[in-house]
Amino acid sequence: MMIYVGAVKRHPYVLIVLSGLLVCGAVWGVLGNKAPAENAAPAPIKVAVATVNSTPFTYYLDTIGELEALQEVGVPAEVGGRIVELPVTSGQRVERGQVLVRLNDARQRGERVRLQGELENAKVRLDRARQLASVSAMSKQEAGDAQSQYLTAKGALQALEAEIDQLTIRAPFAGTLGIRQVHLGQYVSQGQTLINLVGSQGFYVNFSVPEQALAYLAKDGAVEVALDSLPDQSTTAVITTLDPMLDRSRMINVQARLQQAPEAALPRMFARVRVPRASNQEVLTVPETAVTYSAYGEQMYIVQPGKDRQPPTARRIAVRTGERRDGQVIVEEGISPGDRIVVAGQIKLSDGAAIETVETSVLDPRKTTAQTGSSQ
Template identity: 35%
Template sequence: MKRAFAFFFVFALLAGLIGGVSWFQFVFKPQMIKGFIAKMAPPPQAVSVVEAKTETWVPQLPAIGTFKPYKGIDVAPQVGGIVTTLNFDSGQEVAQGAVLLTIDDSTEQADLKSGLATMKNADLALRRQQQLISGGNTSRATVDQAQATRDTAAASVERSKAIIAQKTLQAPFPGRLGIRKVDIGQYVSPGLALVTLTQLDPIYVDFPLPEQSLGAIQTGQAVEIRVDGQDTLFKGKVASVDARVSQDTRSVLVRAEVENGKKTLLPGMFANVAVLSGAPIETVTVPKTAVSYSLYGDSAFVVVPAPPKAEAGAAQAAEAGQPDLIVERRFLRTGQTRGDRIAVLDGIKAGERVVSEGQIKLQPNAHVVIDDRGGLQSRDPLPKQ
């Protein structure tokens, strides 16, 4: 009996010991660790911030355009023949009326001399018949026949002169020549393009605008244009608006005229166009890097003071020598962009500080510290080869 009681006592003692160790290991200890972790606040994130500011912006209608020549043609002969003289080089500036080239006209010159002789003889015959009819010695029909012969000879002479004139190609307007496609001694056929002639100052830029913008566009409006590879801001004005809207794109074609005194703008170049379409207005702007874009809308993180109850964050911020700050996620209604800044129509007020770098590691209400050393560093220029 005593042995059974002792065995039961030892068994109960071991079961209690094992149960206590298991409860401590699998219940109490995980809860203790979980509570300890919950009380630990993550360290504040270092971010770069900028203040939203108010700028005066003129409303603009942005568009993508292409430069078109003010005047531009392919210089081509009306008649064929052998090129005898060339008076231009590729890329040359020429004045209106400048002789570009001549085509061999020896045959036409011979025809002209023959025609002049025929016309002289016909003219003498006509005068003789006019003298005879005044004395009643010839019929009116004979005089009319002489008149017709003389007119035919004169027409032949004019035709020869016209063909000779067509074999001298002149610049119909001042401009710049393109690449020459002809050489002396080459036979050219009628209509063959020999060189391009383009008037570059002024120059046109054509660009489409959506039909919703028709009410805001009119001739004479100022236009600002930028092109890739040039820092110059080119200015012009709306010259004309197309009389119809494209059924495929629901856009209307607009043409602006731009001064091109230095002739750095060439037909076919890509153009970033902005039509100034209203009076200047006050607009709140932030850097484009401060705005995050997603399917749920545009947003930005705004730095605000932390509430008093955030003791852990306050302690860590105090250690860093900065006030305790947190971030709020604000959903925005954005507008147009100008350079590296974007207009905020709703969601941020002027003077509020927004995070410009470091948003990817932030969550709403996260504690932050401001790192004044932030900012993208420009790369050193690569050495030229």
């Protein structure tokens, strides 16, 4: 032993070599124990999958429109005058012919009394002239003058009655009044709007479409209408009028009548109008969550069955998509009916990765979200 120690002292490099061998042996032992764990296959990634089926689909042309009441008017003053009676209030329901505003007509009423007297006198003179003319006691010229005087008096009274009628503003149709724009005692000018009146007969929707859309439009054709301010209250409208002329921007104006307007609908509300272009076209739709995007374009993962008891794998494929609607997207190229695709959980997937599948419905994105599993 003393000889070995002495030899080591005489040759120190021997100690260095022995130490290196011991370290290598320890490292080899550690790595050898870990190698089986690291070489084991990764656990399959849990994903939601669905089977692709064709489904009927309607293509639409979307545009913006505006509601217009079938009957709506800003009731004007036909003549100028001072308001002496205002028997209605803002928001009141009125019937056709009901008095809305009465202007000062005192002078006209006094004039009417005078003209009524003149008409009565003219009638008496006319009757007397006719009696005298019948016995040739009056010339035809004088009888004609009496007839003319009577008609003149009658016309003057009728003109005054019309003027008095203009001083009394009545509802042209039944409906609901807007906010009053005038007050008692106020002087108004001819043509000035006194109050708005909206009928209760329903609504039109007015919208414009490009001239290319004429192929999809026809009188009595149906369109879908939705109001942003009244969500979940969509309705249909029937086209009543197509403008016979394009405007300067090559658009055609269209008017359609709402079949059943929401109770809270108001004139001038914006509406989203959908014009059907093609109905019941068989297409392949998938949830938008099934499509991923990269520098190479739109992609999806399709399920490949496993072999020799191996789990299925996800194969990445390129696709071409089309129109999107309600969380669904049309796939125009890349998949076929019957394919099983990954609709959720693909965030950690790579091409060829092993997967654990959870079946869901490709047509219901809510189920897709609910059944998505986390990665293991």
